[in-house]
Amino acid sequence: xxxxxxxxxxxxxxxxxxxxxxxxxxxxxxxxxxxxxxxxxxxxxxxxxxxxxxxxxxxxxxxxxxxxxxxxxxxxxxxxxxxxxxxxxxxxxxxxxxxxxxxxxxxxxxxxxxxxxxxxxxxxxxxxxxxxxxxxxxxxxxxxxxxxxxxxxxxxxxxxxxxxxxxxxxxxxxxxxxxxxxxxxxxxxxxxxxxxxxxxxxxxxxxxxxxxxxxxxxxxxxxxxxxxxxxxxxxxxxxxxxxxxxxxxxxxxxxxxxxxxxxxxxxxxxxxxxxxxxxxxxxxxxxxxxxxxxxxxxxxxxx
Amino acid sequence: xxxxxxxxxxxxxxxxxxxxxxxxxxxxxxxxxxxxxxxxxxxxxxxxxxxxxxxxxxxxxxxxxxxxxxxxxxxxxxxxxxxxxxxxxxxxxxxxxxxxxxxxxxxxxxxxxxxxxxxxxxxxxxxxxxxxxxxxxxxxxxxxxxxxxxxxxxxxxxxxxxxxxxxxxxxxxxxxxxxxxxxxxxxxxxxxxxxxxxxxxxxxxxxxxxxxxxxxxxxxxxxxxxxxxxxxxxxxxxxxxxxxxxxxxxxxxxxxxxxxxxxxxxxxxxxxxxxxxxxxxxxxxxxxxxxxxxxxxxxxxxxxxxxxxxxxxxxxxxxxxxxxxxxxxxxxxxxxxxxxxxxx
Numbered sequence: 001x002x003x004x005x006x007x008x009x010x011x012x013x014x015x016x017x018x019x020x021x022x023x024x025x026x027x028x029x030x031x032x033x034x035x036x037x038x039x040x041x042x043x044x045x046x047x048x049x050x051x052x053x054x055x056x057x058x059x060x061x062x063x064x065x066x067x068x069x070x071x072x073x074x075x076x077x078x079x080x081x082x083x084x085x086x087x088x089x090x091x092x093x094x095x096x097x098x099x100x101x102x103x104x105x106x107x108x109x110x111x112x113x114x115x116x117x118x119x120x121x122x123x124x125x126x127x128x129x130x131x132x133x134x135x136x137x138x139x140x141x142x143x144x145x146x147x148x149x150x151x152x153x154x155x156x157x158x159x160x161x162x163x164x165x166x167x168x169x170x171x172x173x174x175x176x177x178x179x180x181x182x183x184x185x186x187x188x189x190x191x192x193x194x195x196x197x198x199x200x201x202x203x204x205x206x207x208x209x210x211x212x213x214x215x216x217x218x219x220x221x222x223x224x225x226x227x228x229x230x231x232x233x234x235x236x237x238x239x240x241x242x243x244x245x246x247x248x249x250x251x252x253x254x255x256x257x258x259x260x261x262x263x264x265x266x267x268x269x270x271x272x273x274x275x276x277x278x279x280x281x282x283x284x285x286x287x288x289x290x291x292x293x294x295x296x297x298x299x300x301x302x303x
Numbered sequence: 304x305x306x307x308x309x310x311x312x313x314x315x316x317x318x319x320x321x322x323x324x325x326x327x328x329x330x331x332x333x334x335x336x337x338x339x340x341x342x343x344x345x346x347x348x349x350x351x352x353x354x355x356x357x358x359x360x361x362x363x364x365x366x367x368x369x370x371x372x373x374x375x376x377x378x379x380x381x382x383x384x385x386x387x388x389x390x391x392x393x394x395x396x397x398x399x400x401x402x403x404x405x406x407x408x409x410x411x412x413x414x415x416x417x418x419x420x421x422x423x424x425x426x427x428x429x430x431x432x433x434x435x436x437x438x439x440x441x442x443x444x445x446x447x448x449x450x451x452x453x454x455x456x457x458x459x460x461x462x463x464x465x466x467x468x469x470x471x472x473x474x475x476x477x478x479x480x481x482x483x484x485x486x487x488x489x490x491x492x493x494x495x496x497x498x499x500x501x502x503x504x505x506x507x508x509x510x511x512x513x514x515x516x517x518x519x520x521x522x523x524x525x526x527x528x529x530x531x532x533x534x535x536x537x538x539x540x541x542x543x544x545x546x547x548x549x550x551x552x553x554x555x556x557x558x559x560x561x562x563x564x565x566x567x568x569x570x571x572x573x574x575x576x577x578x579x580x581x582x583x584x585x586x587x588x589x590x591x592x593x594x595x596x597x598x599x600x601x602x603x604x605x606x607x608x609x610x611x612x613x614x615x616x617x618x619x620x621x622x623x624x625x626x627x628x629x630x631x632x633x634x635x636x637x638x639x640x641x642x643x644x645x646x647x
Contacts, residue, residue, distance in 0.1 A: 197381065
């Protein structure tokens, strides 16, 4: 035993020297002087601290500023509970819809050749490039009392604006690109050969989808759903336009945060804000894990 | 199972991948589709499998219309160029896939499926890999698993797209022999696509040579090598010397020099003369149809490869047997033992 240890020690000395040399060589290869490097790194760190870490800390500090009891009391308010419930419901609807639409759109783009494909790809990104407020206004123009379908909807007693359907529609519109965007490159890379193999082995369309296509893209689907969900729960602009801000009925969590803040109920506002911040942190961690799985998937497909 | 293809046309945009292809494949045959890339051979294979559809023409299996059926109903085993193994399934599940997706009425029970998959893995000599994933296999192993998977459904026809295209030279040679003996064992009508002439000549019973969406020649490996039907086939298969010649009044000319070659039955006009490199016999200066100076010589095992500047100006490469050593600077006579002249 002792011999081995002695060996490894004697080996490690030149090893360390070699590493130091290598590091020095690397340093020499860099063109920037040391001072410039340190300045750039420091700038990035300071910026991140001031604009990202500090606000996050303040959210939690404010939420707990009157103690843990006040924090939970704020969350137990009927208005807060209603907002949480509504947010979860809207997120569930829009993530569900976008999962289906996103899959269909990604499938069409990745696996078929057709006229207007480039146009469709551009269209998918539209919700990202349009201001969320405009996205909300579009639905007001369509379904509002003075809107194109407003009269018909009123005659048939269907409430879309200032109700759950309107909020769900606006959220779905704003979050549409996430699932499709996550899947298109993945499905394009994988091509259609495995599906063709499945069909030539006698699999039906559904069997091919559930046994071959879906398992191959499952991490991509989860990744898209995760980002879609985070945005759906956090969406403010589009929802604010269509919600009508009816207390206890059409206020989602972000809307309620603003209302409470404007009414100087800081603990309550930040308590709900802290929930959204937690969601963001969890999303971030899950995203990292999923990205690792996606990378592995790419490696495995390397022939 | 016989396969008959009539007048197939398939266009991609303005490009005709298949331009009136007709072909008959006999029962139990092992047929090679040979051609350069872009010659339409893979397109033809995919249409037979039902993975692509022709713009015009007919495909029939045993006389019955195959185009009326989708890929799923045709019962054709297809081995893809890049294998297309299901990456999230083990080797065992890959091979079992075709058995598991059968309609409930005819699906076999789990025990039978296990026995069958084991048999197939034994057949391709890879039963020890059944729990691995495709990413853990070598190229040659993936190829054999892809074949076992295609055979699991007891296909009426087996189609292989560039089966050895992605493998290194040594594995290719081994798998070639193996495929030949496997075909002998299972005796299912098979077509494989390749751009490698050696592969086609060594493995297939019959070879179909394709170029630019058309069939240039169908014949046994000997036929296409010894009796090429067109200039393309002669140039594509085997290493050939190609010289532009002129046929006039029963005389073949290279440049302004008449060659001592028979020109019986040749149409007058610009033509191309083809000679295999090893069919050019070396003699003393003044003998033979050509005269030339040796430029330089390299030895390849049993042959010496010499670059010769012909007196007409062209430079050719010949393969001469060892024994009578050629040296740079020698002036020699050359006589083609066999040659062919194609118009155009």
